[in-house]
Amino acid sequence: xxxxxxxxxxxxxxxxxxxxxxxxxxxxxxxxxxxxxxxxxxxxxxxxxxxxxxxxxxxxxxxxxxxxxxxxxxxxxxxxxxxxxxxxxxxxxxxxxxxxxxxxxxxxxxxxxxxxxxxxxxxxxxxxxxxxxxxxxxxxxxxxxxxxxxxxxxxxxxxxxxxxxxxxxxxxxxxxxxxxxxxxxxxxxxxxxxxxxxxxxxxxxxxxxxxxxxxxxxxxxxxxxxxxxxxxxxxxxxxxxxxxxxxxxxxxxxxxxxxxxxxxxxxxxxxxxxxxxxxxxxxxxxxxxxxxxxxxxxxxxxxxxxxxxxxxxxxxxxxxxxxxxxxxxxxxx
Amino acid sequence: xxxxxxxxxxxxxxxxxxxxxxxxxxxxxxxxxxxxxxxxxxxxxxxxxxxxxxxxxxxxxxxxxxxxxxxxxxxxxxxxxxxxxxxxxxxxxxxxxxxxxxxxxxxxxxxxxxxxxxxxxxxxxxxxxxxxxxxxxxxxxxxxxxxxxxxxxxxxxxxxxxxxxxxxxxxxxxxxxxxxxxxxxxxxxxxxxxxxxxxxxxxxxxxxxxxxxxxxxxxxxxxxxxxxxxxxxxxxxxxxxxxxxxxxxxxxxxxxxxxxxxxxxxxxxxxxxxxxxxxxxxxxxxxxxxxxxxxxxxxxxxxxxxxxxxxxxxxxxxxxxxxxxxxxxxxxxxxxxxxxxxxxxxxxxxxxxxxxxxxxxxxxxxxxxxxxxxxxxxxxxxxxxxxxxxxxxxxxxxxxxxxxxxxxxxxxxxxxxxxxxxxxxxxxxxxxxxxxxxxxxxxxxxxxxxxxxxxxxxxxxxxxxxxxxxxxxxxxxxxxxxxxxxxxxxxxxxxxxxxxxxxxxxxxxxxxxxxxxxxxxxxxxxxxxxxxxxxxxxxxxxxxxxxxxxxxxxxxxxxxxxxxxxxxxxxxxxxxxxxxxxxxxxxxxxxxxxxxxxxxxxxxxxxxxxxxxxxxxxxxxxxxxxxxxxxxxxxxxxxxxxxx
Numbered sequence: 002x003x004x005x006x007x008x009x010x011x012x013x014x015x016x017x018x019x020x021x022x023x024x025x026x027x028x029x030x031x032x033x034x035x036x037x038x039x040x041x042x043x044x045x046x047x048x049x050x051x052x053x054x055x056x057x058x059x060x061x062x063x064x065x066x067x068x069x070x071x072x073x074x075x076x077x078x079x080x081x082x083x084x085x086x087x088x089x090x091x092x093x094x095x096x097x098x099x100x101x102x103x104x105x106x107x108x109x110x111x112x113x114x115x116x117x118x119x120x121x122x123x124x125x126x127x128x129x130x131x132x133x134x135x136x137x138x139x140x141x142x143x144x145x146x147x148x149x150x151x152x153x154x155x156x157x158x159x160x161x162x163x164x165x166x167x168x169x170x171x172x173x174x175x176x177x178x179x180x181x182x183x184x185x186x187x188x189x190x191x192x193x194x195x196x197x198x199x200x201x202x203x204x205x206x207x208x209x210x211x212x213x214x215x216x217x218x219x220x221x222x223x224x225x226x227x228x229x230x231x232x233x234x235x236x237x238x239x240x241x242x243x244x245x246x247x248x249x250x251x252x253x254x255x256x257x258x259x260x261x262x263x264x265x266x267x268x269x270x271x272x273x274x275x276x277x278x279x280x281x282x283x284x285x286x287x288x289x290x291x292x293x294x295x296x297x298x299x300x301x302x303x304x305x306x307x308x309x310x311x312x313x314x315x316x317x318x319x320x321x322x323x324x325x326x327x328x329x330x331x332x333x334x
Numbered sequence: 335x336x337x338x339x340x341x342x343x344x345x346x347x348x349x350x351x352x353x354x355x356x357x358x359x360x361x362x363x364x365x366x367x368x369x370x371x372x373x374x375x376x377x378x379x380x381x382x383x384x385x386x387x388x389x390x391x392x393x394x395x396x397x398x399x400x401x402x403x404x405x406x407x408x409x410x411x412x413x414x415x416x417x418x419x420x421x422x423x424x425x426x427x428x429x430x431x432x433x434x435x436x437x438x439x440x441x442x443x444x445x446x447x448x449x450x451x452x453x454x455x456x457x458x459x460x461x462x463x464x465x466x467x468x469x470x471x472x473x474x475x476x477x478x479x480x481x482x483x484x485x486x487x488x489x490x491x492x493x494x495x496x497x498x499x500x501x502x503x504x505x506x507x508x509x510x511x512x513x514x515x516x517x518x519x520x521x522x523x524x525x526x527x528x529x530x531x532x533x534x535x536x537x538x539x540x541x542x543x544x545x546x547x548x549x550x551x552x553x554x555x556x557x558x559x560x561x562x563x564x565x566x567x568x569x570x571x572x573x574x575x576x577x578x579x580x581x582x583x584x585x586x587x588x589x590x591x592x593x594x595x596x597x598x599x600x601x602x603x604x605x606x607x608x609x610x611x612x613x614x615x616x617x618x619x620x621x622x623x624x625x626x627x628x629x630x631x632x633x634x635x636x637x638x639x640x641x642x643x644x645x646x647x648x649x650x651x652x653x654x655x656x657x658x659x660x661x662x663x664x665x666x667x668x669x670x671x672x673x674x675x676x677x678x679x680x681x682x683x684x685x686x687x688x689x690x691x692x693x694x695x696x697x698x699x700x701x702x703x704x705x706x707x708x709x710x711x712x713x714x715x716x717x718x719x720x721x722x723x724x725x726x727x728x729x730x731x732x733x734x735x736x737x738x739x740x741x742x743x744x745x746x747x748x749x750x751x752x753x754x755x756x757x758x759x760x761x762x763x764x765x766x767x768x769x770x771x772x773x774x775x776x777x778x779x780x781x782x783x784x785x786x787x788x789x790x791x792x793x794x795x796x797x798x799x800x801x802x803x804x805x806x807x808x809x810x811x812x813x814x815x816x817x818x819x820x821x822x823x824x825x826x827x828x829x830x831x832x833x834x835x836x837x838x839x840x841x842x843x844x845x846x847x848x849x850x851x852x853x854x855x856x857x858x859x860x861x862x863x864x865x866x867x868x869x870x871x872x873x874x875x876x877x878x879x880x881x882x883x884x885x886x887x888x889x890x891x892x893x894x895x896x897x898x899x900x901x902x903x904x905x906x907x908x909x910x911x912x913x914x915x916x917x918x919x920x921x922x923x924x925x926x927x928x929x930x931x932x933x934x935x936x937x938x939x940x941x942x943x944x945x946x947x948x949x950x951x952x953x954x955x956x957x958x959x960x961x962x963x964x965x966x967x968x969x970x971x972x973x974x975x976x977x978x
Binding site: 014016043044045046048050053060061063064065066067068069070071074076077078079080081082083084085086088089106107110305308309312313316317318319321322324325326327328329330331332333334 | 401404405407550594597598599600601602603604613616617620625627629646647648649650651652654656657658660661662663664665666667668669670671672673674676690691693694698784785786787821822823824825826827828829830831832833841842
């Protein structure tokens, strides 16, 4: 691996990028292109598979193998590829509509099975490509073209959903924070099974400023609760303490540092990560970012291929002549 | 009707029967040696139907009788017919499950129109099936089940065994349940457990009646119940008691022999359509060197292909049971993108769900095999019954101009060859191929001459190699296929997707003339798939009328043609295995005959295609009853056309 020396340029395709000016997708793309050389994997062994939506144009702009598939179904295609080609590194790029609405079923089952996929969920809390309808992560009461009197749906919390689906790796980061996004990508690619990264992503056209609380210099320091394994969970102004069976945000000044919850991403009990996930509300006043959960569990593709390998080791490779002649047979002279 | 009580010799046999295991078969063959007293008649062919409650084990009974018949060298064809409910209310018409078998000393094309002999395990089975029998047919019933309660449940006001209504049939009212329970009394089984072996009693009786060998069923039971010695003993005892009952009671005075059919020399086995399909896919994987990836979601009547393939992982088979029909085909397409032989198996409702992904396969121009084991529709329809009404769905059931190859097996064993054909077309032309099987040939079975492995087609495939300036949509001039360019190949990294592609480069293109060009290119590619010419069977060359079918109707049509010719009629027959594209000579064939009859288990879908493509006003013969055509139906329909 050490002898592979690629640069950001190697991962940049010749296609003109066609997102709206100011779209959060630009910074995610640029961060990804900068990060990929660090992986030390040849371009031909990396595949990006996406569904439909603004985010799903992502594969066109990376000089790797890529497929822009159909709405919500990227995890299914990636699943077949991951199981049959365990030699590849596969990213799924999706959005809140693609992954959580039309493709919700595939997302939860990919996570449950622990398919070897790195799923990047660009969450802008809106349908952008269809020009501005509310999405499954839009806050309740949102006024959009399809909800002129305000949306009535309770939104999904993607982190909670993933944890409920038995995900072995779940993280959250923010589009404009290149450093944090890179660190999160690094942790996800180091993880063996499925990894879900929710990326807060600003849509400047249909939902501008949705994440100002966590991107504005004024507010982000106090809003972002940093999840760093082995470190106390805190923002610049607040920290996290145990409160009965749950967790509570308190002002840092009100408790000694020793009482703060020390983050354990490897905690086998998903209830801990779930409690963390419940701290972020639509209002975004306290938002944990970083790796919520990172536990070891066998990847599905690896299990499938071991099963095949073991039976061949035990019984030898199949002989088609023998198979056709198996069971009750008889001869006609 | 006199039924002998358990006679002395039988009782002593039962005592000996306690010694099960190695000696059991010897002991049993001794019975066969003693079987000389009763006359034996020779028959050319027989159609038997086993019918009972869905919990009575009729499918197993039929399967075993079929295997024993196949190994004797008779040609045969089977028709399992069962309700969608796993255990419908006991003793009701809804819950009747049946298995029909037609076997003969000559070529057999269908499971038989009317059973010569019906085994009815209860009044419901009698009532549900009697309408299919001709006068003079033999009926064996379990007399014990003809209680007032069971009779009234299915609407019999009087016992048909006693009211004379069955006078035109030969009735054997056998106390099957009580004889089975009595025979098993020495075992420590509850009455209910003992009763479960009554299907083996019936099988033993029929095995005696038709001189079937017994060793294979005995071995089958030994393997099946190897971990349940008590149940094994019960089944063997019931089987032998049934056999012995035929041999010793006066009720059955004659037994029958059917000589082996004259079949081409070779090694044979009996095979169902779903098993043949699974074997064909494995063979295609072996002959192409491609990994077999099956993405599937359970659905009747296709699930047995998933089950069969899942057994054969030592061939490197990956069988993936997905979360839904869409994920099933998505995973297959993903595997295909990675260089595997991607396959999905389903039935009509599943095809509906997969439509969008098939369209993506068309756009990506990747190999993909979709197996639709058709069942009655629309919607959930008749899950366990057969139909051919997905033809137009397969042809056109997608958005946009979305051509795929469509082929159809004509018999259970033909599923093997058709699976290999699907792989050839999919990998050569990089296109989705839909195989239209159906419930009739999927579950039905017939003897199959096992092919030599070396004689199977070579399906070797070339992937795109590392190169500079790779063009993902540069077409092969002969096949019009684009390169199969799989991840992991250096220098050919590229992006594909569902958006329209620019010719050659494969980049996104919204350009008007390019779209027109690409739509036509995809259509031309499928239209140009090489398929064999349609063979016409017209021995005298004097026929004016052609019977043209597709898919599973081959047997009934061929059987009808034979009968018509035996009656001096001139009739031609042709059968389509390739529907998209049609064979090149189809237009000429249609022109040659003044009248073309097209029997289909739908309301005229092939007829519609033929009329639109060839402007030939074919005559449709259409039925959608969830059952295959009978020979006589097609004979009558043809006679109507021949002679008005």
